[in-house]
Amino acid sequence: MTGLSLYDKLWNSHVVHTQDDDTSLIYIDRHLVHEVTSPQAFESLRLAGRAPWRKASVLAVPDHNVPTKDRDKEIADPISRKQLQALDENCNFFALQKFEMNDPRQGIVHVIGPEQGASLPGMTIVCGDSHTSTHGALAALAFGIGTSEVEHVLATQCLLLRKTKSMRVNIHGVLAKGVYSKDIVLALIANIGTAGGNGHTIEFCGEAIESLSIEARMTICNMSIEAGARAGVIGVDDKTIEYIAGRPFAPKNAMWDAAVKSWRQLVSDDDASFDSTVDLDASQLSPQVSWGTSPEMVVPVDGMVPDPDTESNATKAEGMRNALAYMGLTPGQAINQIKVDKVFIGSCTNSRIEDLREAAKVVQGKQLASNVKLGMIVPGSGLVKRQAEQEGLDQIFKAAGFEWRDPGCSMCLGMNADQLESGERCASTSNRNFEGRQGQGGRTHLVSPAMATAAGIAGHFDDARKYFN
Amino acid sequence: MQSFTTLTSSLLPLDRPNVDTDAIIPKQYLKSVKKSGFGINLFDDWRYLDPGDPDQDNSHRRIDTDFILNNAQYKNAQILLARDNYGCGSSREHAVWAMLDYGFRAVISTSFADIFFSNCYKNGLLPIVLEKDAVDKLFDESLNKPDYSVSIDLDRQQVTSDAIGTCSFDIDEFRKHCMLNGLDEIGITLTYEDKIHAYEDKLKVSSPWLFING
Ligand code: SF4
Numbered sequence: 257m258t259g260l261s262l263y264d265k266l267w268n269s270h271v272v273h274t275q276d277d278d279t280s281l282i283y284i285d286r287h288l289v290h291e292v293t294s295p296q297a298f299e300s301l302r303l304a305g306r307a308p309w310r311k312a313s314v315l316a317v318p319d320h321n322v323p324t325k326d327r328d329k330e331i332a333d334p335i336s337r338k339q340l341q342a343l344d345e346n347c348n349f350f351a352l353q354k355f356e357m358n359d360p361r362q363g364i365v366h367v368i369g370p371e372q373g374a375s376l377p378g379m380t381i382v383c384g385d386s387h388t389s390t391h392g393a394l395a396a397l398a399f400g401i402g403t404s405e406v407e408h409v410l411a412t413q414c415l416l417l418r419k420t421k422s423m424r425v426n427i428h429g430v431l432a433k434g435v436y437s438k439d440i441v442l443a444l445i446a447n448i449g450t451a452g453g454n455g456h457t458i459e460f461c462g463e464a465i466e467s468l469s470i471e472a473r474m475t476i477c478n479m480s481i482e483a484g485a486r487a488g489v490i491g492v493d494d495k496t497i498e499y500i501a502g503r504p505f506a507p508k509n510a511m512w513d514a515a516v517k518s519w520r521q522l523v524s525d526d527d528a529s530f531d532s533t534v535d536l537d538a539s540q541l542s543p544q545v546s547w548g549t550s551p552e553m554v555v556p557v558d559g560m561v562p563d564p565d566t567e568s569n570a571t572k573a574e575g576m577r578n579a580l581a582y583m584g585l586t587p588g589q590a591i592n593q594i595k596v597d598k599v600f601i602g603s604c605t606n607s608r609i610e611d612l613r614e615a616a617k618v619v620q621g622k623q624l625a626s627n628v629k630l631g632m633i634v635p636g637s638g639l640v641k642r643q644a645e646q647e648g649l650d651q652i653f654k655a656a657g658f659e660w661r662d663p664g665c666s667m668c669l670g671m672n673a674d675q676l677e678s679g680e681r682c683a684s685t686s687n688r689n690f691e692g693r694q695g696q697g698g699r700t701h702l703v704s705p706a707m708a709t710a711a712g713i714a715g716h717f718d719d720a721r722k723y724f725n
Numbered sequence: 726m727q728s729f730t731t732l733t734s735s736l737l738p739l740d741r742p743n744v745d746t747d748a749i750i751p752k753q754y755l756k757s758v759k760k761s762g763f764g765i766n767l768f769d770d771w772r773y774l775d776p777g778d779p780d781q782d783n784s785h786r787r788i789d790t791d792f793i794l795n796n797a798q799y800k801n802a803q804i805l806l807a808r809d810n811y812g813c814g815s816s817r818e819h820a821v822w823a824m825l826d827y828g829f830r831a832v833i834s835t836s837f838a839d840i841f842f843s844n845c846y847k848n849g850l851l852p853i854v855l856e857k858d859a860v861d862k863l864f865d866e867s868l869n870k871p872d873y874s875v876s877i878d879l880d881r882q883q884v885t886s887d888a889i890g891t892c893s894f895d896i897d898e899f900r901k902h903c904m905l906n907g908l909d910e911i912g913i914t915l916t917y918e919d920k921i922h923a924y925e926d927k928l929k930v931s932s933p934w935l936f937i938n939g
Contacts (some may be wrong), residue, residue: 272924273917277898281917283924285935290765293817296760306911312938321756335756335779341756353938379935386816386840400840402818402845404910412914414921418897420839450809454839486839507934515934550743571742571808576739655753669815671752679777688738690747690814696776 259525293384363637371504429539453485606635625715812841864918
């Protein structure tokens with residue numbers, strides 16, 4: 257018998273029942289909820305006269321719509337206000353635990369889950385948000401679901417699922433200074449494409465992954481969805497255990513010891529089999545910059561905007577032309593000469609304390625370039641914000657001309673007031689560069705936190721490595 | 726959920742790959758707490774020339790006449806014809822609600838993104854995967870003839886038209902059953918209530934840390 261992969265183990269341990277047609281009823285341990293994809297689920301639940309199956313599995317937090325400044329004032333947008341109120345009311349009605357907007361623990365749902373220890377190894381974790389894959393960095397099976405499934409999990413604690421295929425992504429070598437896990441995942445998506453992982457759960461492994469911190473691993477799992485994968489997972493090691501120890505929802509004392517013993521099993525067996533394997537060398541990687549309107553449209557910072565005329569696939573070439581027109585770029589343009597109007601450091605991809613530390617290293621003692629209209633730092637949670645302030649990072653950013661905001665999704669998707677104007681170009685640490693994502697007509701370039709601040713300082717894209725030599 | 730059995734309709738060919746859910750329904754419309762009313766903002770950024778807001782009267786907005794959805798000849802299409810990786814990006818089910826609210830009942834493509842694909846079934850929008858060759862032919866026909874129509878038979882798992890003949894498509898038996906009968910999945914899952922309780926009881930003993938409440 258061949259061994260089991262981490263995904264096999266996570267799947268097998270959550271099967272409640274398997275139907276004749278190979279769909280299985282999978283038990284869900286943790287259900288994270290935010291204000292955008294839940295109101296219709298709560299409404300249907302109420303209409304059907306159903307109650308949440310296991311209330312303690314739910315943790316709710318508002319993040320997508322919350323303002324990132326002036327929180328003591330009433331929220332200006334009445335529709336956002338209504339949606340935030342709806343979350344409060346629904347949680348109160350069903351007696352579910354929630355962190356309210358002004359709770360210091362509030363933040364982006366994918367930042368606070370791990371931060372609180374509410375996301376643990378071996379769990380199945382769902383949220384009505386595609387970037388739930390983030391939590392897979394803790395050896396959990398974590399994936400995004402739609403609103404009907406949010407309702408299904410609330411009502412039954414289960415989901416009817418079919419097992420995905422599995423892909424192993426082996427990342428060799430170790431990153432150079434000034435190159436980050438964000439660059440790994442961008443390079444991977446450029447390599448396998450945004451549909452490359454469709455129908456798969458990806459396990460990330462190899463020397464590069466082992467050398468990365470848990471937070472850096474989260475950045476990679478976070479963007480597995482941009483590679484089309486349903487989930488991304490990474491096996492347990494010492495760093496995983498250390499990361500979880502002492503967090504509010506984590507087990508303590510004897511229960512901790514038992515948990516650690518069980519979590520240690522959460523790695524793929526040596527002889528586990530995968531449906532496919534991809535290899536990537538991290539040691540040669542340059543900082544990456546997306547140039548187009550899909551996360552697979554990525555080139556190294558020392559590269560050039562590509563030419564659709566050299567693309568043999570006609571549909572792809574057409575997509576490239578659309579992207580170039582939307583982004584206002586021409587083939588052959590050097591990436592490091594593209595000027596930026598705004599800089600955004602934030603989102604569930606890159607808003608944790610380590611991200612802010614790296615961004616601050618670049619900024620220290622420097623000023624935002626005069627052509628940069630706005631540099632925004634949006635910490636992932638209230639606790640990240642507090643930690644950064646204790647370390648004096650906020651002072652470094654403010655002295656350089658950046659704005660220091662309150663936690664939330666912010667300009668990752670611009671549901672609140674934080675948006676790009678039409679035609680504005682942004683160096684952004686978020687995860688999606690789709691048309692209009694950060695504001696109608698806005699032009700997003702995905703980069704690491706150090707690359708985003710480096711662009712802010714230079715006024716155009718610039719190789720972050722030079723700040724770290 | 727609305728059931729789906731058969732459908733004969735013309736196609737709306739949307740000739741670009743990787744159409745993401747941000748394009749299907751932009752984020753400002755996600756602030757609604759309802760499931761209806763999204764149709765008028767389907768493909769909003771492509772459809773209108775000026776920016777849109779949720780509480781705006783859309784009849785006063787300038788439309789982009791080059792965008793195929795605004796071509797009156799395709800007005801009655803109930804089937805969207807799409808390219809690779811349709812529905813990628815965010816998990817927003819609003820994308821499916823917007824398509825249904827607009828009047829689509831099915832989407833044909835070469836491939837779909839996973840979450841969108843699964844959201845379709847929960848709402849009675851039928852996603853159909855056909856071979857590239859067949860999809861290419863359907864694009865050729867429907868781009869030239871707006872009234873070009875195809876027939877879908879879910880029970881037989883077939884799509885039929887003169888250009889492609891009869892093509893069969895795959896669908897999971899359980900999903901098919903739910904779609905054909907418009908069944909509520911939650912009700913079906915709850916028939917396994919005892920098994921869920923039994924699983925949970927075992928888990929409380931083997932992994933008590935999963936039940937900690939911060
Ligand atoms: S930060 Fe962006 S990607 Fe992450 S949950 Fe919020 S909106 Fe989604």
